[in-house]
Amino acid sequence: MIPKTKSLVLSLGLAALLASCGLSPSSKEQDHGIANEKMESMLHSRSDSPVHTIVMPHDEPAFPPGSGRDEFVTACVVCHSPRYITMQPRFSRATWLSEVKKMKDVYGAHISDDQALKITDYLVFINGKAGTGQGPKGIYGE
Amino acid sequence: MNRRDFLQLMGATSVVALTASCTRNSSVVGTLSSPVNLARFPEKTEMILLTDRPPQLETPIHYFRQDLTPNEAFFVRWHLEGIPTSVDLRTFRLNVSGHVRQTLQLSMDELRSNFDPISIVAVNQCSGNSRSFFEPRVPGGQWKHGAVGNAKWTGVPMKSILDRAQVKAGAVDVSFNGLDAPPLLSVADFVKALSIDHARDGEVMIAYAMNDQPLPMVNGFPLRLVVPGWYGTYWVKALSDITVLPQPFSNFWTDKAYRIPSGPNGTESPKDLAKDTVPINRFNVRSIFVRPDPDETLHPGMPTEIEGVAFDSGYGIRRVEVSTDGGATWVDARLDPEIGKYSWRRWRALWTPTKRGQYRLMARATNAVGDTQSKEQWNRSGFMWNVIQQVEVKVG
Numbered sequence: 157m158i159p160k161t162k163s164l165v166l167s168l169g170l171a172a173l174l175a176s177c178g179l180s181p182s183s184k185e186q187d188h189g190i191a192n193e194k195m196e197s198m199l200h201s202r203s204d205s206p207v208h209t210i211v212m213p214h215d216e217p218a219f220p221p222g223s224g225r226d227e228f229v230t231a232c233v234v235c236h237s238p239r240y241i242t243m244q245p246r247f248s249r250a251t252w253l254s255e256v257k258k259m260k261d262v263y264g265a266h267i268s269d270d271q272a273l274k275i276t277d278y279l280v281f282i283n284g285k286a287g288t289g290q291g292p293k294g295i296y297g298e
Numbered sequence: 299m300n301r302r303d304f305l306q307l308m309g310a311t312s313v314v315a316l317t318a319s320c321t322r323n324s325s326v327v328g329t330l331s332s333p334v335n336l337a338r339f340p341e342k343t344e345m346i347l348l349t350d351r352p353p354q355l356e357t358p359i360h361y362f363r364q365d366l367t368p369n370e371a372f373f374v375r376w377h378l379e380g381i382p383t384s385v386d387l388r389t390f391r392l393n394v395s396g397h398v399r400q401t402l403q404l405s406m407d408e409l410r411s412n413f414d415p416i417s418i419v420a421v422n423q424c425s426g427n428s429r430s431f432f433e434p435r436v437p438g439g440q441w442k443h444g445a446v447g448n449a450k451w452t453g454v455p456m457k458s459i460l461d462r463a464q465v466k467a468g469a470v471d472v473s474f475n476g477l478d479a480p481p482l483l484s485v486a487d488f489v490k491a492l493s494i495d496h497a498r499d500g501e502v503m504i505a506y507a508m509n510d511q512p513l514p515m516v517n518g519f520p521l522r523l524v525v526p527g528w529y530g531t532y533w534v535k536a537l538s539d540i541t542v543l544p545q546p547f548s549n550f551w552t553d554k555a556y557r558i559p560s561g562p563n564g565t566e567s568p569k570d571l572a573k574d575t576v577p578i579n580r581f582n583v584r585s586i587f588v589r590p591d592p593d594e595t596l597h598p599g600m601p602t603e604i605e606g607v608a609f610d611s612g613y614g615i616r617r618v619e620v621s622t623d624g625g626a627t628w629v630d631a632r633l634d635p636e637i638g639k640y641s642w643r644r645w646r647a648l649w650t651p652t653k654r655g656q657y658r659l660m661a662r663a664t665n666a667v668g669d670t671q672s673k674e675q676w677n678r679s680g681f682m683w684n685v686i687q688q689v690e691v692k693v694g
Binding site: 237245 | 384520
């Protein structure tokens with residue numbers, strides 16, 4: 157098993173790599189390498205036990221403060237990783253609003269109309285198309 | 299330490315490595331592959347991370363140099379947060395019920411010993427593979443070209459199981475449910491269906507092995523529905539319940555999701571969305587470049603093998619043409635022997651660039667019934683991408 161200090165060193169290495177790409181840290185996801193020790197032992201062996209079990213890694217990006225963040229965390233992250241937002245390109249407010257409405261009306265998310273607007277504000281703030289949102293540019297996304 | 303060494307080190311230490319690429323992909327014209335985030339999940343190798351909960355993992359293109367995609371690198375796509383992470387084979391049963399005379403509860407041992415096994419090599423491709431290349435961009439999993447793989451599936455024909463259950467007259471559809479569960483009661487469970495005739499065609503099967511090994515948990519352990527030539531949405535993972543229905547199946551995942559415009563090749567205009575839609579079904583024809591490497595610089599006067607894979611829904615690939623001048627002229631690629639009608643088929647073309655510069659490579663596949671690839675394509679869901687692929691290479 158790899159000592160945790162080594163993972164820490166690798167995480168620092170990751171930060172260095174990001175810096176070498178010429179991207180300012182604020183423009184990138186604040187991801188961290190996370191060691192999953194239980195996973196390590198399962199990767200290269202498959203037990204003969206009739207019970208087959210895996211342990212999923214838990215590693216989700218932290219999201220910055222902003223108007224609507226509480227609503228976003230409560231209503232969206234209960235069902236899926238916030239990475240569903242960060243993997244998307246920057247979309248217009250209209251597209252983000254239609255996505256939120258789809259989650260509410262089609263997929264069954266528990267969101268009031270008022271919350272839907274606040275969540276949309278937040279999505280535009282973190283990953284909206286430049287010039288269409290309230291926030292600066294998208295913090296995440298492309 | 300260069301980037302590759304770094305990634306290998308990250309892999310060797312089994313850290314869930316999340317690294318940022320310095321490159322960006324443009325839309326239609328792309329490099330061969332440019333992973334943004336890499337992650338390692340249980341029983342899987344380092345893959346391109348789209349999301350982690352539920353997981354969506356994309357296969358790095360270099361794995362497509364092998365005819366059979368390794369299990370550990372095969373793409374992953376789940377819909378619901380509650381994915382199975384533990385299965386006890388002592389208690390697991392495949393349940394067959396509904397419009398049948400004999401309900402069945404089959405253990406894995408019974409499936410292996412009481413039915414004659416078959417094997418079929420077949421491509422499985424996500425409906426949204428290559429979604430990130432649609433312009434204007436559409437929401438959804440932002441796959442590049444790696445939400446696809448080719449594997450040898452071994453298991454039991456669905457027909458054998460349905461015959462054992464003695465389907466009653468008047469059966470219309472057969473629905474398939476897996477062990478995954480919705481995170482909220484208000485969210486629809488993921489269930490898909492096929493017509494009774496399709497389910498009994500002798501090719502639709504339940505796989506308990508993938509490339510002669512048990513399936514990785516995130517690829518559907520212990521059983522997965524295999525629907526050769528059809529998009530991956532029908533290949534229900536961790537299959538546990540089969541229900542024969544005397545009426546057409548209806549649920550969210552068929553009535554509202556995974557639908558395509560009814561027109562040719564599922565195409566519509568962003569300004570005039572199609573009113574008529576149908577459930578997505580068979581693969582269209584497409585080809586994917588696997589060589590040269592995205593970072594490879596070719597040299598004038600040096601022969602270079604260009605390579606890719608092409609597939610369709612089962613008619614068979616008959617021709618692949620390659621252009622090295624952005625589509626002005628085309629030459630026929632050589633086709634490797636056919637592996638099976640549902641497998642992909644490898645093609646190769648030898649090219650000797652004469653001058654330094656940027657070149658645009660293109661490849662266009664055609665199948666046995668004359669279907670070929672699109673020049674333009676768009677739909678609101680980002681499904682069925684099969685635009686002729688273009689890649690930029692440098693000769694220097």
